[in-house]
Amino acid sequence: MSIELKMAWRNIWRNPRRTLLTIAAIAFAGMILVFMLSFQLGCYETMINTCVKISTGHLQIQAQGYLKDKKMRLVIKDPDRIAQFLDTVKGIDHYTFRANGFCLVSSDKRTYGVVVTGIDPMKEARVSSIKSLVRKGSYLKADDEYTALIGELLSNNLKVNINDEITILGQGRDGSIAAAVLTIKGIFNSGIDEFDRNVIMMGLKGFQEIFSMGTSVHEAVITADSLGDVSRVKQNIQNNFSAIKGDEALAGLDWMEIMPGLLQGIQMDLVSGIIMYIILVIVVAFSIFNTFLMAILERTREFGVMMAIGTSPSRITKLVMFESICMTIVGIILGIIIGSLVTIYFQKYGIFIAGTEDILKQYGIPDRLYPKLSLISATAGPLVVFLITFVSSFFPALKIRKLKPVEAMANV
Amino acid sequence: MAIVETKNIKKTYKQGKVIVEALCGIDLIVDKAAFVALAGPSGSGKTTMLNIIGGLDLPDSGSVIVDNNCFADMNQADLASLRLHKIGFVFQAFNLIPVLSAIENVEYVMLLQGVPKIERCDRAKGILDDVGLKGKYDRRPAELSGGQQQRVAVARAIVSNPAIVLADEPTANLDSKTGEDLVLMMKKMNTEKKVTFIFSTHDKMVMDYATRLVTIKDGLIVNDEIKA
Numbered sequence: 001m002s003i004e005l006k007m008a009w010r011n012i013w014r015n016p017r018r019t020l021l022t023i024a025a026i027a028f029a030g031m032i033l034v035f036m037l038s039f040q041l042g043c044y045e046t047m048i049n050t051c052v053k054i055s056t057g058h059l060q061i062q063a064q065g066y067l068k069d070k071k072m073r074l075v076i077k078d079p080d081r082i083a084q085f086l087d088t089v090k091g092i093d094h095y096t097f098r099a100n101g102f103c104l105v106s107s108d109k110r111t112y113g114v115v116v117t118g119i120d121p122m123k124e125a126r127v128s129s130i131k132s133l134v135r136k137g138s139y140l141k142a143d144d145e146y147t148a149l150i151g152e153l154l155s156n157n158l159k160v161n162i163n164d165e166i167t168i169l170g171q172g173r174d175g176s177i178a179a180a181v182l183t184i185k186g187i188f189n190s191g192i193d194e195f196d197r198n199v200i201m202m203g204l205k206g207f208q209e210i211f212s213m214g215t216s217v218h219e220a221v222i223t224a225d226s227l228g229d230v231s232r233v234k235q236n237i238q239n240n241f242s243a244i245k246g247d248e249a250l251a252g253l254d255w256m257e258i259m260p261g262l263l264q265g266i267q268m269d270l271v272s273g274i275i276m277y278i279i280l281v282i283v284v285a286f287s288i289f290n291t292f293l294m295a296i297l298e299r300t301r302e303f304g305v306m307m308a309i310g311t312s313p314s315r316i317t318k319l320v321m322f323e324s325i326c327m328t329i330v331g332i333i334l335g336i337i338i339g340s341l342v343t344i345y346f347q348k349y350g351i352f353i354a355g356t357e358d359i360l361k362q363y364g365i366p367d368r369l370y371p372k373l374s375l376i377s378a379t380a381g382p383l384v385v386f387l388i389t390f391v392s393s394f395f396p397a398l399k400i401r402k403l404k405p406v407e408a409m410a411n412v
Numbered sequence: 413m414a415i416v417e418t419k420n421i422k423k424t425y426k427q428g429k430v431i432v433e434a435l436c437g438i439d440l441i442v443d444k445a446a447f448v449a450l451a452g453p454s455g456s457g458k459t460t461m462l463n464i465i466g467g468l469d470l471p472d473s474g475s476v477i478v479d480n481n482c483f484a485d486m487n488q489a490d491l492a493s494l495r496l497h498k499i500g501f502v503f504q505a506f507n508l509i510p511v512l513s514a515i516e517n518v519e520y521v522m523l524l525q526g527v528p529k530i531e532r533c534d535r536a537k538g539i540l541d542d543v544g545l546k547g548k549y550d551r552r553p554a555e556l557s558g559g560q561q562q563r564v565a566v567a568r569a570i571v572s573n574p575a576i577v578l579a580d581e582p583t584a585n586l587d588s589k590t591g592e593d594l595v596l597m598m599k600k601m602n603t604e605k606k607v608t609f610i611f612s613t614h615d616k617m618v619m620d621y622a623t624r625l626v627t628i629k630d631g632l633i634v635n636d637e638i639k640a
Contacts, residue, residue, distance in 0.1 A: 003523055010511035305507040310496025310524050406469045
């Protein structure tokens, strides 16, 4: 160990109480940052996965322009060719096809405007969580064509129940009138009011028949092995687009493009979180600044003597910076360890925040929240604390460069 | 042969609104291997003189030459290097580095000079043995008596064979017996190793051991006595 490092380590323990308090402040900031960042990122992943599972999937292939303008005629003409291609792409967990139509739905008593979605019940159950969201009745079977799943809020509005009939009236792909009577087989509740109020699901074959779709669909909905794989899978799809789309104008979209509102919500929340973290780090930085300023002021005489016997100011500055780094590293390591342990505990058991269930439900988040520890969440915050601490100890250390031996030694 | 030569050194300080004339034109020549005491009452300018000879402070006017190095031609970095290689300091309040052991304190100066570790260790042990601190190498300053601390300070000052050792009232914080032992030790170093000592004091016993007694009063040399 170099003598500077040895001196630095011994110097920081000359005032153990002050050192312990400073280390505790750094460790606390590190711990809070590890936990809060893990918590935020964990919540975002839950939000994304929940939304993705309920409606959009991680990725979709659509006809060019369908995302912006949901016209019936903007279709994927040959879904089988897309299916053959998707079977070869690595990182895809499952995929399914959907078709959507905007209709009026009527019961005996009321009429509402809704989106009717044609689904392949078996494939849909692997891609989305809709099967598990059915609260009344049962999920669709593979050969169900004129039976439907409807949202709980819509069923309340229409005043219908299981086995009741509803009439849908819309426009087919060829401009013809699309009309059918559907029997309600199941009622789902996702917790997302907009979804539960506006969506009806029925068998894809029945939908294609009613809406004159032929074999075409509107969306190929894809889930990746994990959220982290989405960009890679998207890249794979886009790289091979020319081989699969033929003369069709198709677009490969990820969840951020399909649900920009969710992304903006996450970004807003992240920004507000970052502002809070910056405030926390600044408070800690002032504490560190104060500690180092005190440590330097009370040792001015000692620095004067060191300069008198030939130590250069830069060497003393280096010594003081070593002291800062030693203390910060100990604090940061403790912060990461404690923060990670706390996070791992709550990652297993979750956190219940009373009174927020309804709000969370609207974002598809369960009432128990789970932080998720990752390399980024465990290191990003502490790294910022390390840098800020380093900078805040640098300014007091600069004072040493201005010291003159005689004046410093005269300091009491 | 002169190791220190000062000509017409003047130095003033500002204390609040009052300007204090610390040195009013001092000429002093000290030969190599001398054992010189600067005597005089408090505030006479002894410490200021030592600080100027040691390159810790610069005079307002006049010239200082130490071991053929003229301070007028040197910047702060040059002066720091000169202090490191040519001058040893012993302070009234010992001023050892509190977090280093006795041997580490002595080694520290050699470390700054870039002396290899093994040589540093050997020389530090040897000099600590010479000042009577054999077996106390690993004690921190707080674990040593005042006399022992000052011995470590002397060892630190002379370990790198400086041209001169400047000691500012080295016995002021010691009892008379310990003080005398320390002066005898310094005298021994002076005699055996030909180290030049210049020290300030107003201790009669210390003055008795000096080979030359320079008395300063109100910033001027009022008496310069070569003793047998």
